Amino acid sequence: MLGNFIGVLFDGVAYGSLLFIISIGLSVTMGLMNFVNLAHGAFAMVGGYACVVVMTRLGVPFLASLPIAFVAAAAAGIVLERSLYRRLYRATHLDQVLFSIGLVFMSIAATTYFFGPQQQPVQLPEFLRGQVHVLGLDLGTYRLFLIAVVIIITVALTWLIERTRFGAEIRASVDNQQASAGLGINVYRVFSLTFALGSGLAGLGGGLGIDVLGLDPTFPLKYMVYFLLVVAVGGAGTIKGPLFAALILGIFDVAGKYYVPQVGAFVIYVAMVVLLIVFPHGLAGRRT
Amino acid sequence: MPELLRADGITAGYGDSIILEDIALNLAAGESLALLGRNGVGKTTLLLTLMGLARLRQGRIVFNGEEITQLPTHRRAHAGLGWVPQERFMFPSLTVEEHLSVVARPGGPWNLGRIYKMFPRLEERRRNLGNQLSGGEQQMLAIARALMTNPRLLLLDEPMEGLAPIIVQELMKVIGQIVRAGEFAVIVVEQHARLALELTQQTIVLDRGRVVHRCTSEELLRDRSTLDRLVSVA
Structure with missing residues (x-):
């Protein structure tokens, strides 16, 4: 019984860790740039498929494919930020939501076209398998490996x-864009690099997550x-908030599905409602 | 003295509204200028226009031999405009020392050591966050931060606003030192006209978005009635 509980806790933490890696970039985009990017998961998917492609077609080992996933997603992030996202920084949230959900559908269609609708396999190396x-x-x-990476x-x-x-440039730009620019910080460059970093981490999470998600x-x-929940509960624009939020939500999700499978999928939303009532700004939100 | 700043035919504002009309301004290297006028006549807007933070509709700005009319804000800072905003704009998530190091542009006379010598108070507070400072300390930090960019022209927007008289005195002493040293040019916007006049060589008075008077600061300081007519708060 206790062993079970610890096992569930452990699985929840591992699952939450994965959610954290993928979501931290979204927290930054929403906190720093005030941009509601529903397509964040598409960058995770880019990373996942990059892993699968280099592993199955080029024979790259799993661990070596992870940095490739990061780079591929970060590159996609830079290209899309420069070409599309940047134009919508000052748009309304509705425009941003419509634009990014459109990107989601395009990414789904493009991926289905090139790779087919089926689940992709991942071959974990021997030393990461088993118990x-x-x-x-x-x-x-x-x-355990996931937790260590996080x-x-x-x-x-x-x-x-x-x-x-x-x-410090990121924090200054978050605090006050106008003052940062007026004192010589290239806020656009900071945004681009931060966006790329967030996309890259999502890509890394996408690669790491194939076996779990x-x-x-x-x-x-x-x-x-799930990604939006982590940011909403954790508070946008910090590291600590989304980390705690991802761990809590991961634990609740796994525990809910294990102990009360009939309503398991709802437990995470109950957790969200309670947490948001207690911490309306998120666990560690920036007050603006 | 070589010319540092030349602004011609500046018409600017925000969005659709026009605040400034046909303003001309020039400044030599190391020169100091007071920008006076009643509330809401466009003094701050003029500084924001120089920084590229207001909407310039007509006119051109040449700074240090380079046309900066179309330059993005951060490049103007790199070109040597040191901005001390009216709102001070502290960064709540940066320490005092980070405020200084994050904008530092080496290659000039200003560095952390010199700043701390001039503002010992900031050194005492160097681990405090930007929003944990008193009004006077915030103003010191706003000035120090602009100095760390090693500017050729310092834009001081109402540095004395909202400060206790004793702090104003203290701050005036330091500002007076750096302005008179002539290491860089200065434009001061100030409600306290006398303070600004004592600090500077030239004066421009704005009214309803236009230049209505130009003279030396000394002249205006002596001519009480003109000063009252132009800038007194009714």
Whole structure:
């Protein structure tokens, strides 16, 4: 019983970690640029398919395919930011939503055309498969790996945002675009790079997530609500908020589906409602 | 002195509204200019126009031999415009020291050491966040931050607004030092006309978006009745 509970907790944390990697970029886009980007999951999908393509067609090993997923999604992010997103920074939220949901449908259609509608396989390397025994518990090796990756990314991101000049430029641009530009910070460049970073992390999450979330052309639509939940509950524009939110939602989702399978899919929304009533600005939202 | 700034036929505003009409302005390197006028006559708009933050409809701006009329705001800052906004615009998520280092453009006389020597208070507060400062400290930081960009022209927008008299005195001493040193040119917008006149060499008075008077600051300081007529708050 207790072992079960810890197992569920562990799976929830691993699942939440994955949600965090994918969603952190959305938190930045919504917090920093005030842009509602419903197509964020499409960048995760780009990463996922990049992984599958280099693994199955070029024989690249799984671990080496992850940086490729990051780069592919970041590149897609830069191209789309420069060509399309930038034009809509000052548009209304309705325009942004319509534009980005349009991108979602285009990404679904394009992916179906090139790769077909079926689930994509992923071949995890031997050492990431199976279970390890820790203190009498059986923990999935791949889930441990996911948690480790998220710890590394969180530390690296925190360092980037809190300790580097680029991080200070991001924070200054978030606080006040006009003042930042007036003092020589190239806010457009900061936005582009941040958008690319967020897209890249989503792509990395998409690659890491194939084994857990699956990968098919409807991916951006299927998980859109989850990514938005993480940002809404966590508060946009911080790292800490979405991290806690993703972990909490991950745990509730897994626990709900395990303990009360009849209503399992709703548990996460109950959690959202309660959390938003208690923390209307999100767990660690920036007050504007 | 070589010419630093020349603005001709400036007509500008925000959106569809026009605030400034046909303004001409020039400034030599190291020169100081007071921009006076009653509330709402367009003084701040003129500074924002120079920074590319208002909508310029006509006219051209040449700065340091380069036409900057179409340049994006951050490139104007790189060209040497040091902006001290009226609202001060502190960054709530940056420490005092980060405010200074994030905008620093090395290659000039201003660096962290010199700033801290001039404003010891900021060094004491260097780990505080931008929104944890008093009004006077915020103003010091806004000025210090602009200095860290090593400007050729400092734009001071109502630096004394809302500050206690004792802080005004303290700040005036420091501003006076840097303005008179002539390392860079200065444009001061100020409601307290006398403070601005004592600080500067030239004066321009605006009324309803147009230049209505040009003279030396000394002249206007002596001519009480003209000063009252042009800028007194009824």
